[in-house]
Amino acid sequence: DTAVSQTPKYLVTQMGNDKSIKCEQNLGHDTMYWYKQDSKKFLKIMFSYNNKELIINETVPNRFSPKSPDKAHLNLHINSLELGDSAVYFCASSQSQRRDEAFFGQGTRLTVV
């Protein structure tokens, strides 16, 4: 019973391509996030959605477009991939009105060649 699941786990693609990462949570949470972990292991928030509405967009390039079809899913589409996009992308979820921790997916390692 995986709480937050992401697919794919690994993604290798060429510069200029468009790719998507999918995320689903079965915890009933109302808030979902995308975090980027760079090669130095820094974790930086990219987006946050609450009940399918975008509430945080941390100056991420327009090539990154999140989509939340319902509150259990948050997908990330990336256009025109660049070398600098190579990183591990983590999806997470939490309940906004509770004092809860965030639950993280296992990550998607994106390598742009």
Add this chain to the structure above:
Amino acid sequence: AQSVAQPEDQVNVAEGNPLTVKCTYSVSGNPYLFWYVQYPNRGLQFLLKYITGDNLVKGSYGFEAEFNKSQTSFHLKKPSALVSDSALYFCAVRDIPYNFNKFYFGSGTKLNVKP
């Protein structure tokens, strides 16, 4: 402004010795504080949290953390380290009520426990 500082990139400790991983924070409101652990090629796993109440909180795998409001710190501790504790540890904070939908993370501390 909200931020989390983990001043040590790496902590080395011998198995059986006590360990401390340091964390300080800055928030505008009240802090909800968390510790996570990340093993290689894995996601972040929750260890423990401080919301309110006792300053000493206990979590998974024998870890505990002490909240110190005057020093704005939330250091992670364990009385006796295990080799299997070797991993990357992240401190995180939610700024309540100003940014309750955002978790701010520190830069991470790599814990090395040697046999």
